[in-house]
Amino acid sequence: MVDHTVKAFDSEIGQLRGLVAEMGGLAEVAIRDAILALTNHDEELAKQVVARDARLDALEAEVDRLAVRTIALRAPMADDLRDVIAALKVSGVIERIGDYAKNIAKRVNALDGRSKVEPIALVPAMAEIAEGMVRDVLNAYGSRDAALAVEVIRRDQKLDHFYNTLFRSLLTHMMESPSTITVATQLLFIARNLERIGDHATNVAEMVYYAATGEYCTERDTRTNDTGGLE
Amino acid sequence: MVDHTVKAFDSEIGQLRGLVAEMGGLAEVAIRDAILALTNHDEELAKQVVARDARLDALEAEVDRLAVRTIALRAPMADDLRDVIAALKVSGVIERIGDYAKNIAKRVNALDGRSKVEPIALVPAMAEIAEGMVRDVLNAYGSRDAALAVEVIRRDQKLDHFYNTLFRSLLTHMMESPSTITVATQLLFIARNLERIGDHATNVAEMVYYAATGEYCTERDTRTNDTGGLE
Numbered sequence: 262m263v264d265h266t267v268k269a270f271d272s273e274i275g276q277l278r279g280l281v282a283e284m285g286g287l288a289e290v291a292i293r294d295a296i297l298a299l300t301n302h303d304e305e306l307a308k309q310v311v312a313r314d315a316r317l318d319a320l321e322a323e324v325d326r327l328a329v330r331t332i333a334l335r336a337p338m339a340d341d342l343r344d345v346i347a348a349l350k351v352s353g354v355i356e357r358i359g360d361y362a363k364n365i366a367k368r369v370n371a372l373d374g375r376s377k378v379e380p381i382a383l384v385p386a387m388a389e390i391a392e393g394m395v396r397d398v399l400n401a402y403g404s405r406d407a408a409l410a411v412e413v414i415r416r417d418q419k420l421d422h423f424y425n426t427l428f429r430s431l432l433t434h435m436m437e438s439p440s441t442i443t444v445a446t447q448l449l450f451i452a453r454n455l456e457r458i459g460d461h462a463t464n465v466a467e468m469v470y471y472a473a474t475g476e477y478c479t480e481r482d483t484r485t486n487d488t489g490g491l492e
Numbered sequence: 493m494v495d496h497t498v499k500a501f502d503s504e505i506g507q508l509r510g511l512v513a514e515m516g517g518l519a520e521v522a523i524r525d526a527i528l529a530l531t532n533h534d535e536e537l538a539k540q541v542v543a544r545d546a547r548l549d550a551l552e553a554e555v556d557r558l559a560v561r562t563i564a565l566r567a568p569m570a571d572d573l574r575d576v577i578a579a580l581k582v583s584g585v586i587e588r589i590g591d592y593a594k595n596i597a598k599r600v601n602a603l604d605g606r607s608k609v610e611p612i613a614l615v616p617a618m619a620e621i622a623e624g625m626v627r628d629v630l631n632a633y634g635s636r637d638a639a640l641a642v643e644v645i646r647r648d649q650k651l652d653h654f655y656n657t658l659f660r661s662l663l664t665h666m667m668e669s670p671s672t673i674t675v676a677t678q679l680l681f682i683a684r685n686l687e688r689i690g691d692h693a694t695n696v697a698e699m700v701y702y703a704a705t706g707e708y709c710t711e712r713d714t715r716t717n718d719t720g721g722l723e
């Protein structure tokens with residue numbers, strides 16, 4: 262590439278990475294606010310989380326457009342092309358993470374705020390792990406930090422254990438007091454959404470690891486839980 | 493592009509489309525076999541569905557590699573580039589559809605085969621709609637058929653209604669006989685997985701529509717259900 266093309270490419274890849282970082286920030290806030298809305302039974306905040314998801318969709322579309330234009334105009338090779346494709350893929354995953362947060366927020370309405378079940382107390386701690394994974398994997402993406410990516414992949418085990426505990430606890434509650442079934446079912450889905458957020462953060466971490474090292478990360482194969490939340 | 497480059501590109505885009513079609517076929521079979529394993533409580537078949545999912549992952553990786561190589565070597569422009577990016581995106585969605593089928597198969601083990609709940613009878617019909625959507629959207633993708641894509645998008649409403657009915661029915665069962673809670677919970681997740689398969693097929697249908705017409709499909713906006721499966 263001639264010099265001014267290189268500069269244009271650098272500016273475009275910088276823009277792509279910026280858009281992905283912005284998406285990551287929005288996804289983090291979405292998870293946090295969805296859980297806040299849940300614990301405070303704040304239907305207004307829940308509505309905001311749902312409405313704000315459109316911004317994530319729009320940003321993903323912007324990443325797509327810019328990535329395609331960059332490839333078409335600059336015809337980047339090797340590492341540079343991988344960089345563009347990575348932005349395309351990572352933005353797709355973050356958009357999905359936003360969908361899970363939106364799904365959690367949508368369930369706030371179905372929980373009437375009075376009939377609480379005890380295991381709900383575990384949800385914020387579980388959400389914090391998921392949110393931390395999203396934050397750190399975006400940092401790892403920004404700085405191509407393979408070690409941090411591996412750390413995120415490992416943390417997914419912790420999240421899976423949390424999910425399994427919560428799942429069992431909710432089932433026990435439902436059996437002991439059938440009046441909690443409606444609420445507990447919503448919490449089951451919420452917990453499952455958080456577990457899926459962790460899975461997607463792990464997917465991104467694996468992409469970051471691959472981009473940084475050129476090798477596939479084998480860390481995930483050693484995970485004890487891959488039952489799809491079956492327990 | 494010079495003539496031999498055009499031919500090489502045509503052969504590569506043909507290969508990409510072939511890989512995506514193969515993935516679609518595998519995803520369809522995965523859904524069908526997962527439901528068969530569920531209704532016949534066939535743990536062996538369930539295991540096969542789980543094991544076969546690795547092939548979908550491998551095919552997606554192959555599509556990624558070939559797409560990146562095609563872009564790098566042929567520097568396709570405009571429509572051709574959109575074609576390559578579409579293959580990249582569609583293969584990602586099919587891989588996720590395969591994951592949902594795998595998740596259904598994994599739950600077969602947790603259902604002990606004896607304690608059945610009545611609403612399970614609705615699952616095969618629901619699965620058939622989901623599977624049909626996957627099949628037809630892949631046909632629409634193969635033939636760039638915008639009308640068929642719209643038809644798939646419309647069918648998603650039917651699937652959502654099915655899901656809502658099943659959801660309510662399972663909740664009623666759990667409340668009336670708490671001994672069914674464990675089984676019914678698994679079925680809730682299975683129904684949710686089928687509903688998500690429909691959502692993903694709809695995503696692909698929207699991409700197909702866009703690729704065929706250059707316009708965004710507004711059909712989905714008219715859907716009555718977008719509650720994330722709350723009811």
